[in-house]
Amino acid sequence: GSEVYLDIHIWSRVDRSFADCKKIAATIWSEISAATITLTENHFLLIERESERYMRDSDGISLHGVLSLRALAEPAA
Numbered sequence: 001g002s003e004v005y006l007d008i009h010i011w012s013r014v015d016r017s018f019a020d021c022k023k024i025a026a027t028i029w030s031e032i033s034a035a036t037i038t039l040t041e042n043h044f045l046l047i048e049r050e051s052e053r054y055m056r057d058s059d060g061i062s063l064h065g066v067l068s069l070r071a072l073a074e075p076a077a
Helices: 019-034
Strands: 002-012 042-056 063-075
């Protein structure tokens, strides 16, 4: 099978408390976890949230979030 890692980067300038970045990350995860995922050459097994990280961007204005996901698939029979 295959193990795939995906980082989704999120930026916001709406507030200074990371609330907007966290809301965006939660919405992305909600949509991905509820989706029916089909692959053409493999059998999709699962996707899970590995981690979330939040930091201030180097521009001093933007907030930056990283939503890390892990997915598993195996060759189709």
